[in-house]
Amino acid sequence: EKGGWSSFMAKEVSEEPEAVANTLRGRIRDGAVAITELDGLDDLFRGISRIVIIAAGTAAYAGMVGKYALEEWARVPVDVDLAHEFHYRNPVIGPDTLVISISQSGETMDTLMAVKYARERGAKTLSICNTQGATIPRESDAIVYTHAGPEVAVASTKAFVAQITALNLLALHIATVRGELSADQVAEQVAELEQIPAKIQHILDDEQPHIEQFAHWMADTRSVLFLGRHVGYPIALEGALKLKEISYIHAEGFAAGELKHGPIALIEPGQPVFVVVPSPRESPVLHSKVVSNIREIHARGARVIAVAEEGDAAVLPISDEVLRIPLTGAITQSLLAVVPLHIFAMGLATAKGLDVDQPRNLAKSVTVE
Numbered sequence: 001e002k003g004g005w006s007s008f009m010a011k012e013v014s015e016e017p018e019a020v021a022n023t024l025r026g027r028i029r030d031g032a033v034a035i036t037e038l039d040g041l042d043d044l045f046r047g048i049s050r051i052v053i054i055a056a057g058t059a060a061y062a063g064m065v066g067k068y069a070l071e072e073w074a075r076v077p078v079d080v081d082l083a084h085e086f087h088y089r090n091p092v093i094g095p096d097t098l099v100i101s102i103s104q105s106g107e108t109m110d111t112l113m114a115v116k117y118a119r120e121r122g123a124k125t126l127s128i129c130n131t132q133g134a135t136i137p138r139e140s141d142a143i144v145y146t147h148a149g150p151e152v153a154v155a156s157t158k159a160f161v162a163q164i165t166a167l168n169l170l171a172l173h174i175a176t177v178r179g180e181l182s183a184d185q186v187a188e189q190v191a192e193l194e195q196i197p198a199k200i201q202h203i204l205d206d207e208q209p210h211i212e213q214f215a216h217w218m219a220d221t222r223s224v225l226f227l228g229r230h231v232g233y234p235i236a237l238e239g240a241l242k243l244k245e246i247s248y249i250h251a252e253g254f255a256a257g258e259l260k261h262g263p264i265a266l267i268e269p270g271q272p273v274f275v276v277v278p279s280p281r282e283s284p285v286l287h288s289k290v291v292s293n294i295r296e297i298h299a300r301g302a303r304v305i306a307v308a309e310e311g312d313a314a315v316l317p318i319s320d321e322v323l324r325i326p327l328t329g330a331i332t333q334s335l336l337a338v339v340p341l342h343i344f345a346m347g348l349a350t351a352k353g354l355d356v357d358q359p360r361n362l363a364k365s366v367t368v369e
């Protein structure tokens with residue numbers, strides 16, 4: 001059922017716009033967020049004093065993006081934990097804690113064990129899941145399904161953008177219930193979200209061939225670094241994970257602000273570094289900080305590949321390649337910036353002649369701890 005695509009991954013990346021649209025569908029009414037699955041839970045959302053997000057791998061990176069949305073909009077403190085680290089260290093949780101698990105499959109054993117542990121300690125549990133009726137949602141007090149459709153390729157792509165979309169909706173929902181955002185502020189964010197599918201489609205239509213060509217040129221690369229700040233940080237981690245997973249190339253993601261605390265020592269002439277650049281309009285302060293990071297690594301001979309907003313001219317003189325993404329809000333930028341990175345990882349693995357759907361040593365759902 002690859003439907004003419006060379007791989008399930010290629011098909012699933014092409015479905016990223018649809019995955020976002022399907023996760024939004026039916027959950028927006030008159031500029032407000034209306035998640036029917038959460039009806040009757042207002043007291044729960046009002047009663048919590050903190051949120052802990054638990055997940056593994058790519059889903060945990062979606063969770064990291066969710067932290068920015070939840071703290072910015074709902075003003076609830078959020079910790080993001082890897083599920084397998086969470087319940088082996090006696091975490092401080094209780095009835096005032098909402099534990100949000102994120103899992104495409106809904107069967108990841110590490111995540112399931114963490115959810116059970118949280119429940120036993122009296123925390124409230126909410127599952128963001130892509131698979132109807134899976135074990136993790138069945139073990140949770142509330143469920144928000146992502147409607148990305150079945151994901152077959154081992155590497156998660158469309159489910160990732162759907163998870164971020166669900167977290168954005170959830171953050172706006174909790175912000176509304178707790179009175180942290182006005183109706184106008186919610187409507188503004190909802191409008192940004194509604195435009196995301198078309199904007200991802202624009203990247204696929206206009207940039208994909210160029211990115212694939214570029215990935216072909218890079219096929220002999222032995223190491224790639226990824227930098228990002230704010231939501232660009234988890235996106236950098238996701239870009240690195242996808243590349244290691246399917247192309248078996250060493251890749252690391254860093255918070256751009258960490259550069260001078262160590263990673264800059266890795267920069268030598270020719271080292272490819274992807275940099276997710278915040279929007280100059282939405283995040284001018286972060287933009288200028290990341291631009292100065294690019295200057296630092298460019299001056300040391302790094303080969304800079306900037307993922308930057310259309311019209312961002314500051315990156316041009318200091319980048320070797322610029323992969324363009326449309327304008328959007330500071331938080332929704334994550335949904336656009338990841339798309340070139342997914343395409344790049346897939347393009348590079350394809351150029352190396354690898355099976356992008358079935359990377360070695362990996363399984364689609366990890367049902368052992």
Ligand code: F6R
Pocket residue numbers: 056057058059060102103104105106107108111154155156157241242245364365366
């Ligand atoms: C990476 C990837 C994995 C999964 C992780 C969690 O591309 O697919 O890192 O994200 O194993 O899986 P789920 O979301 O099914 O719990």
